[in-house]
Amino acid sequence: MNSSPSKQPKQAGASKEAQRKALSPKVKQLLYVRAGGRCQLCQDYLLESDELGYYEFNRGEMAHIVGQSLNATSPRSDFPLAKELRDDVENLMLLCARDHQTIDKAIEEGNFTVELLRELKREREAHIKHVTGIPQNHHTCIVRLVGRIRGNIVQVTRPECNSATLHHHPARFANFALDYHRQGVEIDITMLGEPEENPTYYQTAQLLIDREIQLIRQGVERGEIAHLSVFGFARIPALVYLGFQLGNKVGTTLFQRRRVDAKHWHWLREAPVQPFEWELIQRSPQVEKVALIINVTGCIHRWELPDNIDDTFNIFLLKPTGIDPHADAVLTVESLDQFRQTYRQLMAYLESKHKSVDQVHLFLAAPTAVAVACGLDLMPHAQPTLLVYDRMPRKFTAALSVN
Ligand SMILES: [Zn+2]
Numbered sequence: 001m002n003s004s005p006s007k008q009p010k011q012a013g014a015s016k017e018a019q020r021k022a023l024s025p026k027v028k029q030l031l032y033v034r035a036g037g038r039c040q041l042c043q044d045y046l047l048e049s050d051e052l053g054y055y056e057f058n059r060g061e062m063a064h065i066v067g068q069s070l071n072a073t074s075p076r077s078d079f080p081l082a083k084e085l086r087d088d089v090e091n092l093m094l095l096c097a098r099d100h101q102t103i104d105k106a107i108e109e110g111n112f113t114v115e116l117l118r119e120l121k122r123e124r125e126a127h128i129k130h131v132t133g134i135p136q137n138h139h140t141c142i143v144r145l146v147g148r149i150r151g152n153i154v155q156v157t158r159p160e161c162n163s164a165t166l167h168h169h170p171a172r173f174a175n176f177a178l179d180y181h182r183q184g185v186e187i188d189i190t191m192l193g194e195p196e197e198n199p200t201y202y203q204t205a206q207l208l209i210d211r212e213i214q215l216i217r218q219g220v221e222r223g224e225i226a227h228l229s230v231f232g233f234a235r236i237p238a239l240v241y242l243g244f245q246l247g248n249k250v251g252t253t254l255f256q257r258r259r260v261d262a263k264h265w266h267w268l269r270e271a272p273v274q275p276f277e278w279e280l281i282q283r284s285p286q287v288e289k290v291a292l293i294i295n296v297t298g299c300i301h302r303w304e305l306p307d308n309i310d311d312t313f314n315i316f317l318l319k320p321t322g323i324d325p326h327a328d329a330v331l332t333v334e335s336l337d338q339f340r341q342t343y344r345q346l347m348a349y350l351e352s353k354h355k356s357v358d359q360v361h362l363f364l365a366a367p368t369a370v371a372v373a374c375g376l377d378l379m380p381h382a383q384p385t386l387l388v389y390d391r392m393p394r395k396f397t398a399a400l401s402v403n
Pocket residue numbers: 039040041042043044095096097098099
């Protein structure tokens with residue numbers, strides 16, 4: 001780690017060379033392996049160059065985090081670290097020439113401190129170790145559904161999906177098999193506006209979803225798709241519809257956008273697992289009349305239901321156990337599994353105790369993955385149709401039916 005060459009006396013070149021030679025082959029090997037042969041800042045692959053034709057040579061530079069010299073001639077060398085630890089692999093980063101220069105120059109502005117470089121190195125090396133341990137056949141096909149939700153659109157980018165599936169357990173490499181002919185998301189319904197202003201919103205959304213599902217089914221039949229990862233950000237009825245149409249033919253992981261940090265689509269690993277329960281909140285002898293309120297992120301009250309859900313209905317409520325519904329009720333995939341288990345139990349109960357019911361009126365205040373799960377976990381044919389309502393903007397209106 002030397003400051004810029006222009007500031008060095010003439011002899012510096014020679015001493016720089018001497019310092020590099022001092023690094024043991026073992027340290028060098030460790031550093032290159034941990035870095036995966038890539039710059040630990042820009043991720044450029046350093047063992048070849050194709051800028052002026054293709055060449056195989058080593059462009060990597062081994063940069064000291066705390067400068068090698070104790071006498072403050074190299075950047076960050078005043079940081080307390082014993083002399084014998086300065087040539088240790090823990091104090092080195094593999095960098096391209098440009099980034100090496102940048103971190104040394106930026107030190108004058110107080111950027112790229114020892115703490116920051118150590119953190120970047122740690123993250124990068126953990127990432128390389130993680131991804132190189134994933135079996136090569138662990139692929140997943142990304143399914144993205146993006147629509148407007150009351151004026152909001154979020155990006156569901158390829159890197160975000162990739163990062164979420166790589167850091168899920170079990171980890172998988174993201175494939176974008178179905179959008180080879182375009183750059184955008186697989187199912188983009190943002191151009192439909194919102195159902196409040198577009199009377200054919202759900203009709204068109206269903207057609208767009210069906211078209212893409214057809215492609216997925218063909219991919220599954222051809223054996224090209226063995227696993228799906230679903231990233232949905234759209235109005236609730238569209239998500240339920242997507243879930244149902246996806247069905248259970250191949251393993252599917254549902255992802256959900258969180259607002260709390262930059263890793264929007266990562267499930268949390270450490271949050272507590274939230275159980276769920278259901279109860280009958282209005283009983284009626286007319287067993288064929290059933291409505292279901294699912295309150296996960298918010299509360300839909302009995303009095304908010306539309307007039308057609310009258311006293312002749314049996315109304316069930318599914319909610320988190322022991323807490324009031326709130327925005328972060330489902331932060332882990334285990335909590336989502338708890339929800340799905342309870343939902344499937346309730347559906348099985350309806351199937352057996354309300355045999356004559358052919359339609360369940362569904363009211364959902366739930367995060368996106370829960371909405372997709374409500375469609376995904378419905379048994380085709382055996383279980384009743386779901387008539388899914390949307391809140392627009394204040395009163396609930398039937399949006400679409402599935403099954
Ligand atoms: Zn670089």
